[in-house]
Amino acid sequence: MNIRISSFVFCLLLFSQVEGKAQTSITDTVIQIRNVTVSAERRQRDNNIGSRRSDIQSVLLESSKTQTLGELLSENSLVYIKSLGQGGLSTSSFRGTSSSHTQVNWNGITINPIMGGSFDFSQFPNFFTDEVTLFHGNTYLKNGTGAFGGSINMNTRPDWNKETNRFRALLEYGANDTYTGGLAYRHVTPRLLSNTRLYYQQSDNDFKYLNKVLQKDPFYERRKEAKYWQGGLMQELYYKLGDSQQLSLAGWYMYNRNQLPQPILVNKKQHELQVTQNVRLNAGYQLVEGKHNFKANLAYLRDDLHYTQRFDGDYRGTDSDNKSNSLIVKTDYTYHFRENLELGGSLNYRYDWVHTNNYDDPIKRNTVTLTTNLVWRPKERTILNLQLMGEQNDHLFMPTFSAGASYALIRDLLDVKGSVAYNYHYPTLNDLYWVPGGNPDLNPEKGFAYDATVSLNKTLGNFSFKLDASYYLMTVKDWIVWLPTQQTYLWSPKNIQKVFSHGAEIMGEVGLKTGVFSHRVIANYGYSPAINKTRSSDKDATVDKQLPYIPLHKWNLHYLLQVKDFSFKYGVAFTDKRYTSTDEEYSTVAFTIHDAEAGYMFHFPKSRYKAEFKLRVNNIFNAYYESTEFYPMPLRRFFGSMMFYF
């Protein structure tokens, strides 16, 4: 009863225009409680109609459990990851946008750092996620604003199956004394599910390479001061309140200790260390009952980042201490009027507060977001979607919307879809308050985006084929750029640039089964012009030039072979040259990297216990390459791992 009353109140708040209907529906209708598998996937798809969604294949995710999300995305998606090396800062560029324009969500909670906005993907071990989904473009608004490029969503999935293995233990040893260990334990009762994960990785990361840039004669050296330690603990609890309701509680602690190496054209004797600790708590309630679908979350995020810089000489070092907190309340409701019509909305509140010695004062920020969403299927082949959002960010109100349509041109074979959205991105707290340079007068970045996708999907016996081809177009006004100022010569952010970004994304997948052989080829190609359209002075040579560190072309290709208990994977990933200056005068060279992995699953006789042994080779052809100029990436590396399932 309480749930019904809560739903009713929530409906009143959100949909005054349909008040009568909703009330009638809740109070006068006997709701048939049915056994429903709670599925976030449906909601996400329904709110993202018209734009592209892609999932990292589970087999690729599974084979990268000892790697970070940065490595996974770099090798298997069209998101460009700019990395400072193994264990080093890894930030994203999605559809030609900047790193703060990629929204990162963990089970629906946005976990981008509130100070800088850019998520460091090297600090997210894949061991802590069961699913990685990418929403391309800025159509999907339910997790908030600002995702010009798109969002990357990591979700954990409760597995209530008692028959599957409950205990997993992972050990890996690899090049440059890289040790990895992981434990996962799942406890299942009819109503309670407990999922515990523990992960640790450390690496000396002192690989050898030929330094051709520092001095007159090339010389071999080992990467210095690049060690890292990474560990984390995640505990999830799910409790079923009957068949239609579920409570969840998740706690996640991550610890990262990274030495920060210098670019190789710098003969530095300074020592930089970054220690980050993240605490993420998320309590949820979910109801799927009849025509109602309700979800509420209360989350707390804490990010501690301590940076120290020390010199061997007389020059004093630097200490930077940053503590940021976020309290998030999210509610989301969908009412299914009919099979072909649903109306929903969400009301979210976020309170951020930061203590740092890089701002003059502690900073607080309140954000309230109200979203309504309509999904209508007027014809069997047609789905339409409209989302309206208003966001109050302290004293600034910004409205936005997205609309999408999907049409099955040839049933079960060919779909076409398109979307349009208006989105905006608030300046990060660093943009506003960093000392020196922060500019509290900045306006949000804002712009329209358009998206069209053709999807082809066919299975013929043992042969399956899938193709997604998208074209997108986006303009962003008031793009924030840090520029030097007259007099002080200090960098300060300004709303100066207008950026035009457009491009194409193609994803193809072919599967073939022949006897015991199962072949699969997955390919991704992205074309991403991201062009500055603003001339700031008559000498400005950056107009109509590609933004730095956004490759024009990026593709990757994977071949997967399964023969009974033997598996083989070969991947190749190409990243085009990236300009490093805004006038395209300087650039880094393109690179192509090949990886391979072979595995064998051993089944213990008369038992469900099994063990998987894998050998992985990264950068097979020993290519010297740099994701960020003058930060070398590791050369050929071997890794051997064992995963036990009990």
Place this chain on the structure above:
Amino acid sequence: MNAILAVAFMSMLFVSCSDNDDIPDGPDPDLKVRAYVACEGNFTKGTASLNAIMEDGTVQTDIFRNANNRPLGDVAQSFSIIDGKIFITLNNSEKIEVVNESDYKSVATILYPERTISPQYVMQIDDHRAVVSDLWNAFLWIIDTKEYKVLQEIPVSTYSTKQMAVADGKLFVTLAAKKIAVISLSSLKVIKELDIPVVGDSKLLKDKNGLIWALACGFDDDPESIIPRTVTSLNGIDPTTLETVKTVKFPSDYTVSKFGARLDINQAKDKLYLNVIHDNKEGIYSFPIDGEQLPAEPLFVYSDKVELLYNMAVSPEETIFICDALDYRQRGWVYEFDLSGKRLNEYQVGIIPQYILFK
């Protein structure tokens, strides 16, 4: 079937790995150089460059990279030409690159592995030694200009040494923009410190009479504080007595930029040129060394002609060269003005043009 698939797949994999066709053409040795320009490049990005403005008005950009097929380094601060060799200080790379002036081929890289350093300027003190100032240390270091190695250090009282001048057997060096240290070149020890807060990165200059000139103004240490705490002054120091024998104080409404103040002298060594802020306009002023006060009017106002002045120099023809760093993120420009402010020439050089030396 499986073998065919595997072969077909593998054949798709071996594609070109990289392209490296972005390095521009090398320098033309037949053309004569009018001036060299060192450009800082962006911090940690390795885009420092040495550029040559030729007498025919063309520019040879990034001549070090073109000649040696590797980047110059990170944050070029300055350079000196000693016995046909160009010594280029790269402060964030913590090294000095030495190249032949004739072909820009690398001769040596001077490192100082025992110390964390930030080389700023190189001042020759005899036929085989030069002194290097250092942003991060409370010492200068002496290099052997023939053997290309560090010889010894000269301790000073505080860290951050910058501009230098040599006169009367003494080395004058600015200390953390607070003082000028005077070092005996025979004993290589500090013999006196002068309480003259040299502003910004303005030079110490010797005039035709042997006086050392310094532009001074006191500022707070806070990098965001740009309000002067003292009046601005030009100070003439007698290198023999080490006394300030001439001080020209500016009116209080004539100030200089904390970081952008620059001072240079003409070839005849009888007229100083500097950039001054007055009435919210930045202009180039000239000051004869026998003058008594700063002229009320500038030669010309440049704030509407230059996006971001990063340095200024006076050519042998007594024209004014101004380095424009634009927005720091793209190649900058060097403009040549006559003394009326007419723009005579403009040269696109590297990112953040920082230091000019005329031939």
